[in-house]
Amino acid sequence: MRDKIKKTILPLLLSVLLVFSCAGCGSKVVLTAGLGKNDVFRIGDEKASSAEFALYLYSIAWDYESVYGSEFWELDTGDGSTMLEHCKDLALAQLARLKVMQLLAADYGLTLTEEEEALAEAATQQFMNSVSEEALEALGVDEDGAQVLALYEERLLSDKLYAYLIKDVNPEISDDEARVVTVQHILLKTYTVDENGNRLEMSEEEKSSLYAKAEEIRALAEAEEDFDSLVSKYNEDTKSTYSFGKGEMEESFENTAFELETGEISHITVTSHGYHIIKCISTLDRAATDANKQTILLQRKAEAFGETYDAFAADLEPEVNEEVLDAFELPDYDVTGEILFLDIYEQMTADYEPVFTD
Secondary structure, three states, X not given: OXXXXXXXXXXXXXXXXXHHHXXXXXXXXXXXXXXXXXXXXXXXXXXXXXXXXXXXXXXXXXXHHHHHOOOHHHOEOOOOOEHHHHHHHHHHHHHHHHHHHHHHHHHOOOOOOHHHHHHHHHHHHHHHHHOOHHHHHHHOOOOOOHHHHHHHHHHHHXXXXXXXXXXXXXXXXXXXXXXXXXXXXEEEEOEEEOOOOOEEEOOHHHHHHHHHHHHHHHHHHHOOOOHHHHHHHHOOOOOOEEEEOOOOOOHHHHHHHHHOOOOOEOOOEEOOOEEXXXXXXXXXXXXXXXXXXXHXXXXXXXXXXXXXXXXXXXXXXXXXXXXXXXXXXXXXXXXXXXXXXXXXXXXXXXXXXOOOOO
């Protein structure tokens, strides 16, 4: 359940960041009145504590540390910021989204059932049993795990809100809209790459000569010469066979592919990569088309949720405690490998289906 929701809600992080960065004439709202010394931000009646922020930060950081090692915090992201700053931004965005969704859930009168509350308690117990006292102290988490329980309950309510708002979104998706075709192609590139990896475009004269070569290859294909042999001999792409739906490939390539009948050879098609000779293998891959219908359905549901979410978030005026954020420092005790807060939630809610009561 969480994987499905994660994939569809993640684009909404941008909306959350816009709430923080665009409220009020495009400048970040930085107000600390009414915020405690351990509060990171407030949106409406919802506050986020430094302990909640730390739980998200270290859960996010674990994915990076597992790849780059324990010293990844100071790595440059390429835009002048460090990985620490990058992870802090992600944690802030995800936590802000969570709080916004609590407000929206309240508007719809949604609450957790006793069973859902029990699930949050079980996840909290598992988390608390998996983390050392040193890590909990470094995070600022209470001994009873109150902050952990609150976040797990909020995540469950967020998932429930998402499911509630999309439950009646079931558009009919036709085969034509979801159609997945399979093609083979031969690519002759209209560029080269130098030793530094820089792309070097061919001259118009070189392109003209290459186009003539493409016509010769196409003539061989039309003369029923084995297309696989032609692919092996001439194709300059690392791959020769593609299956795809609409909107997934470069427009000229896609348009040509979708116009072909099974076994038909295309005219020479020009893309940013070069000259293509395309052969249609299947005009409709049934299994892939059915799977694509589900993908499109999830996209439609996410769009429907996003419209409601964005309209609601647009009226919010966040208060951010920059002093707390700027003063946040990594503890001397390395807790990253222990804080699998989000992973535990995913495991515990893998089969979770929201329950709605009248």
